[in-house]
Amino acid sequence: MVSTETGPPTGTGVHSPGRAAVPQRQLRTDRWWLPQLATVTGLLAFIGYSTWRAFEGAHYYAPPYVSPFYSPCLAANCVPVRGGADWTLFGDWWRLSPALLVLIFPLGFRLTCYYYRKAYYRAFWSSPPACAVPEPHTRYTGETRFPLILQNLHRYFFYVAVPFAMILTYDVALGFRNTGGEWGHAGLGSFVLLGNVALIWAYTLSCHSCRHIVGGRLKHFSGHPVRHRLWQFVGRLNVRHMLLAWSSLASVGLTDLYVYLVSSGAFGDPQLF
Amino acid sequence: MTYQAEFRVWRGDSTGGSFESYRVEVHEGEVVLDLVHRLQATQAPDLAVRWNCKAGKCGSCSAEINGRPRLLCMTRMSTLSPDEPVVITPLRAFPVLRDLVTDVSFNYAKAREIPGFIPPAGLGPGEYRMQQEDVERSQEFRKCIECFLCQDTCHVVRDHEENKSVFAGPRFLMRVAELDMHPLDAAAEAGLDRRATAQDVHGLGYCNITKCCTEVCPEQIRITDNALIPLKERVADLKYHPLVWLGSRIGLRRKD
Numbered sequence: 001m002v003s004t005e006t007g008p009p010t011g012t013g014v015h016s017p018g019r020a021a022v023p024q025r026q027l028r029t030d031r032w033w034l035p036q037l038a039t040v041t042g043l044l045a046f047i048g049y050s051t052w053r054a055f056e057g058a059h060y061y062a063p064p065y066v067s068p069f070y071s072p073c074l075a076a077n078c079v080p081v082r083g084g085a086d087w088t089l090f091g092d093w094w095r096l097s098p099a100l101l102v103l104i105f106p107l108g109f110r111l112t113c114y115y116y117r118k119a120y121y122r123a124f125w126s127s128p129p130a131c132a133v134p135e136p137h138t139r140y141t142g143e144t145r146f147p148l149i150l151q152n153l154h155r156y157f158f159y160v161a162v163p164f165a166m167i168l169t170y171d172v173a174l175g176f177r178n179t180g181g182e183w184g185h186a187g188l189g190s191f192v193l194l195g196n197v198a199l200i201w202a203y204t205l206s207c208h209s210c211r212h213i214v215g216g217r218l219k220h221f222s223g224h225p226v227r228h229r230l231w232q233f234v235g236r237l238n239v240r241h242m243l244l245a246w247s248s249l250a251s252v253g254l255t256d257l258y259v260y261l262v263s264s265g266a267f268g269d270p271q272l273f
Numbered sequence: 274m275t276y277q278a279e280f281r282v283w284r285g286d287s288t289g290g291s292f293e294s295y296r297v298e299v300h301e302g303e304v305v306l307d308l309v310h311r312l313q314a315t316q317a318p319d320l321a322v323r324w325n326c327k328a329g330k331c332g333s334c335s336a337e338i339n340g341r342p343r344l345l346c347m348t349r350m351s352t353l354s355p356d357e358p359v360v361i362t363p364l365r366a367f368p369v370l371r372d373l374v375t376d377v378s379f380n381y382a383k384a385r386e387i388p389g390f391i392p393p394a395g396l397g398p399g400e401y402r403m404q405q406e407d408v409e410r411s412q413e414f415r416k417c418i419e420c421f422l423c424q425d426t427c428h429v430v431r432d433h434e435e436n437k438s439v440f441a442g443p444r445f446l447m448r449v450a451e452l453d454m455h456p457l458d459a460a461a462e463a464g465l466d467r468r469a470t471a472q473d474v475h476g477l478g479y480c481n482i483t484k485c486c487t488e489v490c491p492e493q494i495r496i497t498d499n500a501l502i503p504l505k506e507r508v509a510d511l512k513y514h515p516l517v518w519l520g521s522r523i524g525l526r527r528k529d
Contacts, residue, residue: 013432018368027340128428131485144478152513212506222404
C-alpha cells in the first residue's frame with residue numbers, strides 16, 4: 001500500500017482530473033478474476049468440442065437417437081434419419097458438414113443473449129473485467145455502433161430458436177423407439193435427449209426477449225391477465241437465465257457426446273424397456 | 274469479541290492525497306461506519322465523511338471498501354477478514370471534495386435531463402386510479418435510495434470520463450424505464466417517446482448489460498434484468514423491429 005502523498009491525477013478513467021488521487025487502478029482483494037476464468041474455460045471447451053463435432057460430419061445418428069447438432073437436416077448429404085426432420089432445403093451442392101447449416105442459429109441466439117453478452121464482455125473483452133476493476137480500453141462506445149448494435153437482433157434469433165426447440169422435442173419423441181423403429185421403447189439415450197430438450201426449452205423461454213414479447217412490452221397488465229401470467233412465469237424462469245444458459249449448453253454438448261459414443265460403438269446404449 | 278483492526282483511509286482533496294493508517298478497536302456487531310466514527314472521535318477529528326441515517330436508507334455514506342463500492346453503514350465488520358487491512362476510499366467515479374466525500378452533482382444534472390411524470394389529461398389530484406399489477410414493476414424501482422453506487426461502479430462513466438455527457442447511468446435509465454412502464458404517464462400523448470429519448474438522449478446503447486449496477490445495489494433492485502434490459506427491448510420495438518414499427522404506424526398494434 002503506497003501511502004506517500006500523491007498529486008492531483010492527470011490521467012483517464014479513475015485517474016481523471018478531479019477524482020481522488022489513489023495510485024492503484026483497483027483495490028479489490030477478492031478473487032474477482034475467478035468467474036471470468038471459469039467463463040473462458042467453459043466457453044472455450046464448448047467451442048472446441050462443438051467445432052470438432054460440427055466439422056466431423058459423422059457419428060451423429062445412432063438409431064433412434066439423432067444428435068442435436070445435426071437436427072434438423074437441411075442438406076442432402078445427411079445420414080437418413082427414420083422419420084426425422086430431414087428437409088433438403090439446400091440441395092446437394094452443399095458439401096460441408098450439414099451441422100454448419102443448423103448451428104449458426106443457436107450460435108446467434110446465444111451470441112446475442114443478454115446473459116452471454118455479460119459473460120463474454122467481461123471474460124473475453126474485459127469491458128469491464130469485473131466490477132470496479134478498470135477496463136484496458138481507451139475508448140468505449142458500448143452497443144451504440146456497428147457491429148455491436150446488431151445485438152438488438154436477439155429477438156429474431158429467439159423467433160428461430162422456438163421452432164428449433166420444437167424440432168428437438170420431435171427428436172425426443174423419435175427416441176422412444178427401438179432400433180427397429182417400433183414405438184414404446186426407451187434406452188438411456190431417450191432420457192438423455194429428454195433432459196436436454198427440457199433444458200433447451202427452459203433456457204429458450206427464460207430469454208429476456210421472450211419475457212418482453214409475452215407481456216413485458218405492455219403498459220397495463222390489468223387489461224391482459226393471461227399475458228400477465230405468462231410474463232410472471234417467464235420472469236420466474238428468467239431469474240435463473242444464467243444457470244439455464246450454462247446447463248443447457250452443457251447438456252447439448254453431453255447429448256451430442258452420448259450420441260457420438262453410441263454411434264461410434266464406444267458405448268452400448270442400455271435398453272430400459 | 275473485540276479486536277484491533279487496521280484501517281487505511283484515503284485522506285486528501287482534489288489537489289492530491291494519500292492513505293493514512295490507523296489501528297482501531299472493533300466490537301462485535303459493528304459496521305464500517307461505526308469504525309469511521311470511532312476514528313473521528315479518537316484519532317482523526319477532521320476526517321470528512323458524509324452520512325445520515327445509519328440504516329441503509331438515506332444513501333449518503335457511499336464509499337469504496339477494499340475496492341468495492343458499498344454503503345459504509347451496511348458493511349458489517351464480520352464480513353471482512355480481521356487479519357487484512359480495511360481499505361476505504363471515496364467513490365472513484367466522481368470528483369473528490371475531501372477525504373471520503375465526493376461531489377455527486379453529475380447525478381443531479383442527469384436527473385434534471387429526464388422529463389418527469391406527465392399527468393394524464395382530465396384527471397385531477399386524488400382521481401388517479403391504478404391496479405396493483407400495473408404499478409408493481411415501477412414500485413421496485415422506487416426503492417432506490419439514490420446512493421449512486423450503481424453510477425459509481427458503471428464502467429461506462431467510471432472508466433471513461435468523456436462518456437459522462439452522453440450517458441445518464443443505470444440509476445437514471447431505470448428512472449426512464451419506471452416512467453415508461455407507469456400506467457398513467459401521458460408522455461406519448463404529449464409527444465414524448467421515452468423509448469426514443471432513452472436511446473438518443475440518455476445513452477442506453479452505451480450500456481453493455483454487464484450487471485455491475487445490480488451487483489452493488491444495496492436495495493437489491495434487479496436494475497439490469499428488470500429495468501435496463503426491458504428498456505432495451507422497448508427500444509428494439511421502436512428502432513430495430515420493422516414489423517412492430519409498421520404495425521404501430523398503420524394502427525394494427527393497439528395501445529396498451
